[in-house]
Amino acid sequence: xxxxxxxxxxxxxxxxxxxxxxxxxxxxxxxxxxxxxxxxxxxxxxxxxxxxxxxxxxxxxxxxxxxxxxxxxxxxxxxxxxxxxxxxx
Amino acid sequence: xxxxxxxxxxxxxxxxxxxxxxxxxxxxxxxxxxxxxxxxxxxxxxxxxxxxxxxxxxxxxxxxxxxxxxxxxxxxxxxxxxxxxxxxxxxxxxxxxxxxxxxxxxxxxxxxxxxxxxxxxx
Amino acid sequence: xxxxxxxxxxxxxxxxxxxxxxxxxxxxxxxxxxxxxxxxxxxxxxxxxxxxxxxxxxxxxxxxxxxxxxxxxxxxxxxxxxxxxxxxxxxxxxxxxxxxxxxxxxxxxxxxxxxxxxxxxxxxxxxxxxxxxxxxxxxxxxxxxxxxxxxxxxxxxxxxxxxxxxxxxxxxxxxxxxxxxxxxxxxxxxxxxxxxxxxxxxxxxxxxxxxxxxxxxxxxxxxxxxxxxxxxxxxxxxxxxxxxxxxxxxxxxxxxxxxxxxxxxxxxxxxxxxxxxxxxxxxxxxxxxxxxxxxxxxxxxxxxxxxxxxxxxxxxxxxxxxxxxxxxxxxxxxxxxxxxxxxxxxxxxxxxxxxxxxxxxxxxxxxxxxxxxxxxxxxxxxxxxxxxxxxxxxxxxxxxxxxxxxxxxxxxxxxxxxxxxxxxxxxxxxxxxxxxxxxxxxxxxxxxxxxxxxxxxxxxxxxxxxxxxxxxxxxxxxxxxxxxxxxxxxxxxxxxxxxxxxxxx
Numbered sequence: 011x012x013x014x015x016x017x018x019x020x021x022x023x024x025x026x027x028x029x030x031x032x033x034x035x036x037x038x039x040x041x042x043x044x045x046x047x048x049x050x051x052x053x054x055x056x057x058x059x060x061x062x063x064x065x066x067x068x069x070x071x072x073x074x075x076x077x078x079x080x081x082x083x084x085x086x087x088x089x090x091x092x093x094x095x096x097x098x099x
Numbered sequence: 100x101x102x103x104x105x106x107x108x109x110x111x112x113x114x115x116x117x118x119x120x121x122x123x124x125x126x127x128x129x130x131x132x133x134x135x136x137x138x139x140x141x142x143x144x145x146x147x148x149x150x151x152x153x154x155x156x157x158x159x160x161x162x163x164x165x166x167x168x169x170x171x172x173x174x175x176x177x178x179x180x181x182x183x184x185x186x187x188x189x190x191x192x193x194x195x196x197x198x199x200x201x202x203x204x205x206x207x208x209x210x211x212x213x214x215x216x217x218x219x220x221x
Numbered sequence: 222x223x224x225x226x227x228x229x230x231x232x233x234x235x236x237x238x239x240x241x242x243x244x245x246x247x248x249x250x251x252x253x254x255x256x257x258x259x260x261x262x263x264x265x266x267x268x269x270x271x272x273x274x275x276x277x278x279x280x281x282x283x284x285x286x287x288x289x290x291x292x293x294x295x296x297x298x299x300x301x302x303x304x305x306x307x308x309x310x311x312x313x314x315x316x317x318x319x320x321x322x323x324x325x326x327x328x329x330x331x332x333x334x335x336x337x338x339x340x341x342x343x344x345x346x347x348x349x350x351x352x353x354x355x356x357x358x359x360x361x362x363x364x365x366x367x368x369x370x371x372x373x374x375x376x377x378x379x380x381x382x383x384x385x386x387x388x389x390x391x392x393x394x395x396x397x398x399x400x401x402x403x404x405x406x407x408x409x410x411x412x413x414x415x416x417x418x419x420x421x422x423x424x425x426x427x428x429x430x431x432x433x434x435x436x437x438x439x440x441x442x443x444x445x446x447x448x449x450x451x452x453x454x455x456x457x458x459x460x461x462x463x464x465x466x467x468x469x470x471x472x473x474x475x476x477x478x479x480x481x482x483x484x485x486x487x488x489x490x491x492x493x494x495x496x497x498x499x500x501x502x503x504x505x506x507x508x509x510x511x512x513x514x515x516x517x518x519x520x521x522x523x524x525x526x527x528x529x530x531x532x533x534x535x536x537x538x539x540x541x542x543x544x545x546x547x548x549x550x551x552x553x554x555x556x557x558x559x560x561x562x563x564x565x566x567x568x569x570x571x572x573x574x575x576x577x578x579x580x581x582x583x584x585x586x587x588x589x590x591x592x593x594x595x596x597x598x599x600x601x602x603x604x605x606x607x608x609x610x611x612x613x614x615x616x617x618x619x620x621x622x623x624x625x626x627x628x629x630x631x632x633x634x635x636x637x638x639x640x641x642x643x644x645x646x647x648x649x650x651x652x653x654x655x656x657x658x659x660x661x662x663x664x665x666x667x668x669x670x671x672x673x674x675x676x677x678x679x680x681x682x683x684x685x686x687x688x689x690x691x692x693x694x695x696x697x698x699x700x701x702x703x704x705x706x707x708x709x710x711x712x713x714x715x716x717x718x719x720x721x722x723x724x725x726x
Contacts, residue, residue: 013525014525020447045435045436045443046435046443047447074230074280074284075284077276077451077455078287078291078451079451080450080451080454081450081453081454082424082450082453082454082457086461089230090230090231091229098529102663102666103260103261105255105256105406113665113668113669114669115647115668115669116669116671116672116675116676117668117675118647119647123680129617133636134635136557136635136637137561137599137600138561138612138614139554139561139612139616140558140627140637141616141639142614142616143616143617143675143678144614144615162613163612163613163614166608166610168599183641183648184639184641202648203647203648203649203650204648205617205639205641205650214635216595216596217595217599219592219595219596220592220635221595221596
């Protein structure tokens, strides 16, 4: 049974480009909308790439800025200067 | 099995809060009318150990359970009792203590034929 | 000229945390860390700890400050715009009374608990993570108090949350949960709160309250909720790292950890019964049933988690099957308890409407109509006769979870589940096999429990009468307590709405 990783973000202006970056860079995401939040599920792994977000917002972006928008997550975390990655394997 | 504690003598230092001597001459007794869950749980009472069992039946139960529509229909001759998990035939003119009711004893009673509002055990 | 090379995140983090640690040279480890061994947990190599997040203190302050700025701006705006008038119904406010009095003080307890383990664990990685969590929890209690202070201007039941936490009968339920965790050793604390509560069960606490707030017009609580949840993701990753680390360090840790997982799952399940009741009965606009939430957040998500942890030999918590069976019952049983005891509570209760009962029938097809609808009908009849039922007696409390013993045998939901144990010649009653096992494992601990009903009988709660006790609780009699109907809250709300419709023409 594939294990789902997940990231839940607040549905704000700040998070919108992040959500777009995630769904563009990670094939076959399922996006759920709930009041005020967006939950993105994917099999096994999901990566938020700094470059993808920066491209969309037109300024330098630190992946740790995710802390300002994140509501919840599921999966083992690996983070570095250029990415924020959740995975089970 | 010894308790896991940083102090090896922990078990000797425990101060038990609900020793009977803390209840001013009373003991704690729990009463429960089975099949009548309008009363959400058994009730706790501080009762003198020398209180006659009859007083429980004639005073305590009506005060706390009387508002249930089944209460007036109880046939006291048919009521069955259980004390701390064992069947009890209470001797009404003897005290709680003499009937075996001790500190933190649990008294459950059934009123055969009466199983709550619309037989829902409420 | 090239800009000087910057250290990568992983390196930076390591230098600023692990890099600042040292091996003591003139005091023995056991003296510096006196709590580290007594629980029997064996750690061979602290360096194997994998930092869940790589947040340096500098980044931490930066992001937390930004969250605070945003949160307080929303709270100010809510206050200025009289946001409290946009709630779906004044009954909703009782849910957040329960939150401020029942949950917020536990955030403070968590702050203290993590501060303790953040000092007492020999490993620098968990110490740093625990210290950050301690700060997070303090932030949570502060922001919750601030958020709910606005409601305190208008509604009853908020004004003495701190005083009441240490005294009121139903608040001893969450209080004793944390007292139990904080008086355990650091490893048990970490499993109890970091893993069982903040990982396995956290969504069952936050999603209902926060979604409930969103659905019922409580923008202030929603905003607080989102602000806290970003901290919660760090807490969750800490919890999962703790359990993996302990299980990987030594096979001998497994039975100890399993016992803690069993205990704290059960204790957590009992505390969450308050949330179950809130979801099913206290939200005018309902999100989903407790049963549905349990299915999603425990059966599915938890199932997945324990599948993952099975490789260490860890098993699904004992009595998980009982908890799942109870999901069809506990919300009703708990609400019925507060219905009949709200003359002694700091919030109001009421009977569900016909519409609400139909929703409950639909959500609980195997239990509601059989056991609980008739009970509500009986209570409705009594209300109609002007004899709204308030239970005159005090309930028997479980010696472990401290909840009134209202839970029934899962194979016979018409019979209360009575369990008992003996310790040093005295009897101790518990509500379930789960609580009985906990008692029997550490009777030394639970025989010291401060059980509110017994304390009242001992004369330690202000006096013998209900009025004496409520005064000692600092409850405003006739305002904080009793039914929603006729309450000052309801009267005030009705006046607001009448004024509004006059203005609207």
